[in-house]
Amino acid sequence: MTIYLSAYSLLNKYRRYIPLLIDTCIAMLSYVTPYAISGINPIKIEIIRNTILIYTIIYIGTFIALKTYRNMWRYTGIVDLYHCICASLLANALFYSVTRFLDIKIYYYVYPFATTLSSMLSITARVVFRSILIIGKNKSVSEGDKETNVMIVGAGQATYIMLGEIKANNHNHYNVKCIVDDDISKIGRRIYFAPVVGNTNTIKEMAKKYDIEKIIISIPSIDKENKKRILNLCAETQCKLKILPEIYSLIDNRGQKDLLSKLRDVQVEDLLGREPIVLDCQMTKEYIENKVVLVTGGGGSIGSELCRQIASYSPKNLIVLDIYENNAYSIQQELVRNYGNDLNMEVQIASVRDKNKLEQIFSTRNIDIVFHAAAHKHVPLMEHNPEEAIKNNIMGTYNTACMADKYKTDKFVLISTDKAVNPTNVMGATKRICEMIIQVFNQRSKTDFVAVRFGNVLGSNGSVIPLFMDQIRTGGPVTVTHEEITRYFMTIPEAVQLVLRAAKIATGGEIFVLDMGEPVKIKDLAYNLIRLAGLVPDKDIKVTYTGLRPGEKLYEELLITEKSGQTKTEIDKIFIEKPTYVNEVHLLDAISNLHKAALNLETETELKLIENLVPTYKRTPNNNNKSKTEYEKPTLNKNEDNLVFRVETA
Structure with a gap:
């Protein structure tokens, strides 16, 4: 735990500069490794000394030009990793072009080896960096603040986005213990770290089993009748409730990561059990x-x-x-x-x-x-x-x-x-x-x-x-x-x-x-x-x-x-x-x-x-x-x- 917290503190403090330093080290290591594996000799040492700086500058310059450092590594996802691979491939392609154009002697096996290794290491570094930040954040939270045991009602896209945000930055100190959903095919499966344990009729039972303190209703498109039924079930658990608003307020390309801020308290309109009257x-x-x-x-x-x-x-x-x-x-x-x-x-x-x-x-x-x-x-x-x-x-x-x-x-x-x-x-x-x-x-x-x-x-x-x-x-x-x-x-x-x-x-x-x-x-x-x-x-x-x-x-x-x-x-x-x-x-x-x-x-x-x-x-x-x-x-x-x-x- 102490190692995680120390690493988290260091990475969090210098998070603007460490990614650049990590990629610089990856570039140098990726370039030197194929020479080292094939055996070091004076000729190779001379080639490395003359070209490693060129390779590193091209590599880091490409990542900067493609704006990969504008993405926060704390929130690294599939799209970010894809961009990282593209930047690595492009950097190595540019290095190959420069060395051919300047007629710089490079062993041919270096190009594919360095390309593969640099791509793998850059992805790994981002995943590890993100994991340290998340684990370190969660460890610091668990030591400093009491977590709230949470049940989520609904195993749809909104819950997926919400759990991703909780995993990345759990400022509400939520400990999501379980999910309930009426889709039988989802029961027994997981979303991130949270298991889908039953249907909505088991809300009271699961709240007691998992010692739930707060229930989040994450079915923004639910009809009024079912909402009232679920609210009545939740009301029997003595848990505090939060609810996501209607689906139109969630579809926002400007920032799905801020979904938790959209949670609202249950309003009395939710208890009426009828659809609102809307006229032309x-x-x-x-x-x-x-x-x-x-x-x-x-x-x-x-x-x-x-x-x-x-x-x-x-x-x-x-x-x-x-x-x-x-x-x-x-x-x-x-x-x-x-x-x-x-x-x-x-x-x-x-x-x-x-x-x-x-x-x-x-x-x-x-x-x-x-x-x-x-x-x-x-x-x-x-x-x-x-x-x-x-x-x-x-x-x-x-x-x-x-x-x-x-x-x-x-x-x-x-x-x-x-x-x-x-x-x-x-x-x-x-x-x-x-x-x-x-x-x-x-x-x-x-x-x-x-x-x-x-x-x-x-x-x-x-x-x-x-x-x-x-x-x-x-x-x-x-x-x-x-x-x-x-x-x-x-x-x-x-x-x-x-x-x-x-x-x-x-x-x-x-x-x-x-x-x-x-x-x-x-x-x-x-x-x-x-x-x-x-x-x-x-x-x-x-x-x-x-x-x-x-x-x-x-x-x-x-x-x-x-x-x-x-x-x-x-x-x-x-x-x-x-x-x-x-x-x-x-x-x-x-x-x-x-x-x-x-x-x-x-x-x-x-x-x-x-x-x-x-x-x-x-x-x-x-x-x-x-x-x-x-x-x-x-x-x-x-x-x-x-x-x-x-x-x-x-």
Whole structure:
């Protein structure tokens, strides 16, 4: 071990000069050896003395000219060895030509012997040099740092590249103990130094057998369903997880040796078990291009992603409106970095409650499309502050819709929520009233008013996933409101694609909804996130149940379980709720009364007015006291929307 470390230290310190010195010695030894084997005499000594310098200069000069010293010997591979052989052959051919041209006497057997020996020695030197560096590096690592036992899932090209990098420069101190793969033909074989020991169903068994601490999922082209299955298996091992991104980010000719840096932590999107929804961007681009677009709430989770995607479609002008200056500044700087002067953008710090400011914006700009994302969305907070939900959600939508109608905007797209269906909270009820507002305006306006409903958005501000991750990071406990609570999830880009496409295909009055697949149990999500952090639920991180919060549902409404009440669109997974008639006079009178009650902080009056406007709204003032058995699955109800589902309580 001491010899390896000493050699490693020496070669590593003088690695820029030692290769040149080694090749110089190889050239001299290759040239002298055939003379020595055939027997030394004064004539041969004279020939050697007169020609060895010529041979060495030609040999080293050829290697320098062919740039073989620019390749790092630490990463010597087949291609580098091939170049080395070519350089050696060319050097010897040049030496032969020079000696023939200058009529220098050389024994003929010297040429083939020196050529063969110099080629073999140059290859051997590089392999030995690389081995000493690798072994010495690994020895120094093992003495100075604790290695991490690793299992790799997948025995494909990505794993081959990764293991090559680990072998060459293991800065992460990984000790790859085994590989698992579902290809039976690979089981029992090796990639470099790592054996393929079984299929993915043996992950838990092999993790225990090989004392695995970290699992790397190295199947970048895997489909979502199999990824979820493998992640669930990995979650049972208590190992930390890393995952390679999609295959397109790995095909990079600029540096496959940096593959380990592409590893990322497992994200909650990986647990959803469905393929992401991707819509045709070209249609959206054709609609947005050269349009003046206003995004209210443009600094929020949905609003900022709207701005990102709209900016990519070359709008004539993008107007970002938000009351929170920090959020607005953040998205402004991001778009400036990404698009510079190619994007015509302005930021308006304003509230949608301020009708005068909205009037000033609409009257001075010929706005084509409005995406109305400004809203209060936190259910428990709005239960305690209903007047703010009324002023911001209802009045903000009404004010913005009035301006869109007055100044003949082409489209007005309301960002709604599935909580607007059979609402049990003030936030959901106010968003349902917002939908009613746009339906009323659509009945009498030249502007096309449309709403888009979707479920919970992964990673949005204040959503459950960042909360769980923060709780895990700080040691817990992880708080789940109820053991049986379930939610539908989608990613922010998916939600925004839906919104943009709705703007394109809307003719007015529609409420677009998305088939989001199977719901996810929040308890299972919490447990998986803990396991994927390499921890044990209820041992390392405690999971506690706090009870449903005020206004919170156990099951969100299943908007698209029966399709007979919805109209199918040209786009897969997007449906339209059949519009319902709304009495304009009754709605506008009620909104006026709601506004007055909100300004006067008359909470009970506010709630009664909301109940009158939204017949399916049911107040749940004491949800926290309900037991698990008091909740049942949603059952069909036809009170308001054509086909929706409702939670019935015992």
